[in-house]
Amino acid sequence: MCSLSKPLRQKIDRTKTINKPAKKPSLPPLNNICDIDTLRTLIKKNKVRIVDVRKKEDYLKGHIKTAVSLPLAELLANDDPESIIAILNKLGISENIPVVIYDDTFGALASRVAWSFKFVGHENVALLEVTYDTWRKLGLEIERKSNKYPKTSHPLKVDYSIFADAEYIEKAQNDKNKIIIDSRERLNFLTEHIPNSKNIPYTMLRSENSILRSPLELKRFIENRGIDSNNEIITYCGSVGTLSGLTFFALKTAGLSNVKLYPKSFKEWKSLGKPKTEFKDATYWDLSAE
Amino acid sequence: MAKSIEYDVLSSSKKKDQDTNEKWGLAEESEYFANKVKLYRQDKLNADEFRRFRLQNGAYGSRLNSEFSMIRIKVPGGDITPSQMEKIASLSESFSIGSAHVSTRQNIQLHWVQLEDVSEVFRGLAEVGLTSREACGNTIRNVMCSHFAGVCPNEPFDTTPHAKAIARFFLRNPICQNLPRKFKFNFSCCAEHGYVRIADVGLVPTIKDGIRGFRIYLGGGLGAASFIGHLLEEFTPESRLLSTSIATIRLYDRLGNRENLARNRMRYLVSEIGWEKFQELLLKERILVEATISIPTKTTFDGFLRSSSKAGDLAINQSTLNSRGKKLPVINSGSSNSPYDRWLNTNVVAQKQPGLYSAYITLGAGDITANQLRVLAECLREFSMEKKARTTPQQNFLIRYIKADQLPKIYNRLSGIGLGNPGANTIVSTVGCSGTTSCNLAITNSHRLAKEIQSKFLELNIDTDHDFVDSTIKISGCPNSCGQHEVATIGFYGGASRIGTSMVPIYTMLFAGSTGESGELGKAVMRVPSKKVIDVVMKIIEIYKKEKTNGEKLNEWIHKVSVGSGTNGVKNMEDMKKILSPIIELPPLTSAPEFYKDYGNDTNFVAKTARGECAA
Structure with a gap:
């Protein structure tokens, strides 16, 4: 593939030299997003549980060193709090260990899993700032062997402050302080959306090489939108809360404290026959060059 | 916390040409815009004031939805670099709909951008030197320049530097921030390739007694009422380009109609006071301008002209240019119809530089x-x-300075991603404004219709038939001519008509418009329901094939018919109408409801429009 560029090599070398003498007992908890250097340090110290949410077969072909496999579909198959706890225990995730999650798309799948872990009470969780593909292209540590860790027994402390359902959305619709964010792409939003929701397409959130833009940029974006820390935000997307999961973490990164995810999203909303706003006065789909 | 990361290893070719981008955009204008949006949302800025400001900065309101904007990115002279394209690509993904749109005035538009995000797009544009400032509003719009300027075998000299210098001089210039209405420049390379007769100021380069200069046409323009521009004088030397431009703008600013929105373009002023009077006033005004223009002003403009010329020269290594001409590629191979040959025949043009070619992206x-x-x-x-x-004004791109042996390689790369369609210089390359896909004024979906016609033509291999070279189809979604239907071989503009008890989307069809220095406006033939346009075009082609004489091309034949000198069965427009009338008959609504709907819409047709924003 590609060879390493000079600045990056320096970055990696620097990490190495820093690591040896450092022997601090406890690291600060992860804060929603984990950069490459931090993860490499954690791997070396053996102080992290890395979760690979890609398909099992992709995991078997190669994954980040020490990572365990949890295909997103496995979590979605049964995502009530008890089942999620069972998954944490099976993966050997104890209450305090930092968890870093990655995928091969643009962070959306990882976000959905990370949100679920937070939901059942595992706070020390973050998304890796890059996708697996980028990690691999950078020539960082990967391996093929399947990892398994001793079973744990994680306590269940459901955090309903980050959760929303259809009923909650309905109440929020006319509350000026609560902002409903649709994370789908613009043309899908224009076609139909939950009444009174605003559109922040997931495509706005990423930068060229990272699954999320810098906190500074994200902060400016939401300030432009007239959103501030007094607002409560509820995010949703098309079906299972992946794109909106990414929005959840983007908004957290931007410094918003009160963010909720509607994991069942627009798919459930429609199946419940709830009202939608449709925009039929323009033929915008015909602008697409696809 | 995540740092902002940049890995050279992941983006090898990036940022190499960043610094060579000409600087049109200003980063601070982005912040300024963001603040104005906030004030507007907090009701501290009234809607009209904000609207004027928004348009001056290049953001239009989107169709029947004030939450969203269309951002019109100016591309001065049509000249655009790779890093600018890449930036537009990422901005379109982040804030728009994942695609961009080339306009008939060489702008690139991003549609359906949330108003609150517009400032972020501005910020990104400024990073690569671009701006949308004064792309809308009552100002000097994007300065156009023939896409062949610099490579056209018939040009006396390259007018790109002049177009850029004019653009640079008037951008943010106080003398043109509040004109009666928009104002358009068009520079040509030769008598054939420009759109000089339908601009407020159209310029054809020429050399007289060894001195560079222009034939300048004034007061042309397309719209609900269109006019062909008038020749100011036989020869305007290059040294008077600035004073003539300033004089025209000053005269228009002073005398132009500020009352009646429908009649405030300069062409109405010219038509109202008469060309002779306008010409006399203008020549007087120019004397005044020349007597009073300050030396710094003049030097500033000359500096712009020099630096744009230099930038152009730098871009191409002159020494490699004059290398021995490679053998011509197989243009007009005739027999072979491989996709590559089809592309070569209609999309590749030899430049004046021996051995070098320009290729269209259709x-x-x-x-x-x-x-x-x-x-x-x-x-x-x-x-x-x-x-x-x-x-290009045909809504395409032109890649220039390609060596002959590179043509197959570039074709492979382009066709691999759907950019290798043939037919650029034939009737296949149909023009369509944005229509009901985003425009407040549109009545019909001209955009989709243009794409439908192009697909149909490609399917029928129309591009391989030499009869259709140089003919054009151009479609506007309303009478306002953004699709430039009046300068097409066959033009269409959208409207609505009652048939029985239903409203139907219809197009008025025009014949025999043309561009270039001897450009003419098309003449209306008849009205055609939207869903019958393709049938009508196919019928015209069928009649033409039967009637044409001595290898005349479609545009030549249509011109003959339009002036009543056709032959045999089709002498004039009346004959044409008679033949086409049966084609436009609609079946009853109950048996074929789809004929009563517009393209891209499965509901019954309603002619819905809102206030246009062309005039701020």
Whole structure:
């Protein structure tokens, strides 16, 4: 593939030299997003549980060193709090260990899993700032062997402050302080959306090489939108809360404290026959060059 | 916390040409815009004031939805670099709909951008030197320049530097921030390739007694009422380009109609006071301007002209230019119909520089995806010696300075991502404004219709037939001519008509319009229901094939019919109408409801429009 560029090599070398003498007992908890250097340090110290949410077969072909496999579909198959706890225990995730999650798309799948872990009470969780593909292209540590860790027994402390359902959305619709964010792409939003929701397409959130833009940029974006820390935000997307999961973490990164995810999203909303706003006065789909 | 990361290893070719971008945009204008949006949302700025400000900065309101904007990115002279394309690609993905749209005035438009995000797009544009400032509003709009300027075998000299200098001089210039209405410049390369007769100021380069200069046409323009521009004088030397331009703008600013929105373009002023009177006033005004113009002003303009000329020269390594001419590629191979040959025959043009070629990218009504833009950018870096492209008024791109032996390679790369369609210089490359896809004024979906016609033509291999070279179809979604239907061989503009008890989307069809220095306006033939346009066009082609004499091309034959000198069965427009009338008959609504609907819409047709924003 590609060879390493000079600045990056320096970055990696620097990490190495820093690591040896450092022997601090406890690291600060992860804060929603984990950069490459931090993860490499954690791997070396053996102080992290890395979760690979890609398909099992992709995991078997190669994954980040020490990572365990949890295909997103496995979590979605049964995502009530008890089942999620069972998954944490099976993966050997104890209450305090930092968890870093990655995928091969643009962070959306990882976000959905990370949100679920937070939901059942595992706070020390973050998304890796890059996708697996980028990690691999950078020539960082990967391996093929399947990892398994001793079973744990994680306590269940459901955090309903980050959760929303259809009923909650309905109440929020006319509350000026609560902002409903649709994370789908613009043309899908224009076609139909939950009444009174605003559109922040997931495509706005990423930068060229990272699954999320810098906190500074994200902060400016939401300030432009007239959103501030007094607002409560509820995010949703098309079906299972992946794109909106990414929005959840983007908004957290931007410094918003009160963010909720509607994991069942627009798919459930429609199946419940709830009202939608449709925009039929323009033929915008015909602008697409696809 | 995540740092902002930049890995050179992941983006090898990036940022190499960043610094050579000409600087039109200003980063501070982005912040200023963001603040104005906030004030507007907090009701501290009234809607009209905000609207004027928004338009001056290049953001239009979107169709019947004030939450969203269309951002019109100016491309001065149509000249665009790879890093600019890549930036537009990423901005379209982040804030728009994942594709961009080339306009008939060489702009690139991003549609359906949330008003609150517009400032972020401005910020990104400024990073690569671009701006949308004064792309809308009552100002000097994007200064156009023939996409062949600099490579046209018939040009006396390259007018790109002049177009850029005019653009630079008037951008943010206080003398043109509040004109009665918009104002358009068009520079040609030769008598054939410009759109000089339908601009407020159209300029054809010429050399007289060894001195560079122009034939300048004034007061042309398309719209609900269109006019062909008038020749100011036989020869305007290059040294009087600035004073003539300033004089025209001053005269228009002073005398133009500020009351009646429908009659405030300069062409109405010219038509109202009469050309002779206007010409006399203008020549007097120019004397005044020349007597009072300050030396710093003049020097500033000359400086712009010099630096744009230099920038153009730098882009191409002159020494490699004059290398021995490679053998012509098989243009007009005739027999072979391989996709490559089809593309070569209709999309590749020899330049005045021996052994070098320009290649068109045929888009569908100007639309291009973010990924396509990225591949196009790579192609420019790899295959174009000037490492740039031009947007064209036919809503395509032109890649120039390609060596003959590179043509197959560039074709492979382009066709791999759907950019290798043939037919650029034939009737296949149909023009369509944005229509009901985003415009407040549109009545019909001209955009989709243009794409439908293009697909139909490609399917029928129309591009391989030499009879259709130089003919055009151009479609506007309303009478306002953004699709430039009046300068097409066959033009259409959208409207609504009652048939029985239903409203039906219809187009008025025009014949025999043309561009260039001897450009003429098309003449209305008849009205055609939207869903019958393709049938009518196919019928015209059928009649033409039967009636044409001595290898005349479609545009030549249509011109003959339009002036009543046709032959045999079709002598004039009346004969044409008679033949076409049965085609436009609609079946009853109950048996064929789809004929009563517009393209891209499965509901019954309603002619819905809102206030236009062309005039601020």
